[in-house]
Amino acid sequence: MPSYQTKTQWLALVVLGIVSALLLVVAITAFRIYFYGSANRIVKADAAIVLGAAVWGDEPSPVFRERINHAINLYKRGIVRTIIFTGGVGKNDHLAEAVVGKRYAMARGVKPANILIETESHTTHQNLEYAQKVASLYHQSKFLIVSDPLHLKRAVLMAQDLGMDAYPSPTPTTRYRSFKSQFEFLMRETYFYFVYLVLKF
Known part of the structure; x- marks a missing residue:
């Protein structure tokens, strides 16, 4: 019979293998x-969906502003209508993120009708x-999801x-x-990606 020490070593190896x-x-x-x-795909679509982010008073936060600017660029290039x-x-805000985004875009030449x-x-x-x-009311069906690069795999999976x-x-x-901020964001997104996969099954 295997000794207690042998069993313990075998169990440790199994645990190590699983980990x-x-x-x-x-x-x-x-x-x-x-x-x-990090892949840059150019796909024409009906609309760009800008995922929300924090606002600072009446202005978009730097993270949200980057997303809005990118959407405006897609619009002005004719990639989305x-x-x-x-x-x-x-929490502690008085304006919706979407409202702040709309005002910012209108101030930079995007027509309210669009x-x-x-x-x-x-x-x-x-x-x-x-x-x-909202998009279904206007018969829109093809979308570009606009967000930070590390956010997109989970977001697009959700959309699909x-x-x-x-x-x-x-x-x-x-x-x-x-590196620190990107690594922390990547670890957070990896965690939430797994959580989403688990919850959807």
């Missing part, structure tokens, strides 16, 4: 999230779900799970520039 496998899965997923958002801003009123908003969402999934409802014909459109610049 190593899990770490490998996490690492591969993190790499996929990173490279998915409409911009859909998403996001409700955050802007749609939803002002009830507070999560990425809600951003997409409520934007889809909602039945949307959706494609990533990462901001060419990001406020997450330092």
Whole structure:
């Protein structure tokens, strides 16, 4: 019969193997999230859905501003005809994120008739779900999802799970520039990506 020490060593090896496998899965997923958002695809669509982010008073935060500027660029280049801003009123705010985004875009030449908003969402999934409802009223079905590069794999997966014909459109610049901030964002997105996969099954 195997000794107690042999059994303990065998169990330790099994645990080590499981932990190593899990770490490998996490690492591969993190790499996929990173490279998915770094690809620059040019796809014409009915609308750009700008995922909400924080606002500072009446102005978009730097993160939100990067997303809005990218959507405006897509609009002015004729890649999309409409911009859909998403996001409700955050804690301690008095304006919805979508309203702030719309005002910012209008001030930079986007016609009000080419802007749609939803002002009830507070999560990425809600951003997409409520934007889809608004877009359906105007018979729009093909979308570019605009957000920070590391956010897009999860966001586009959510959009496609909602039945949307959706494609990533990462901001060419990001406020997450330092290695530390990018690494923290990547780890957070990897965690939420796994959470979403678990919850949807």
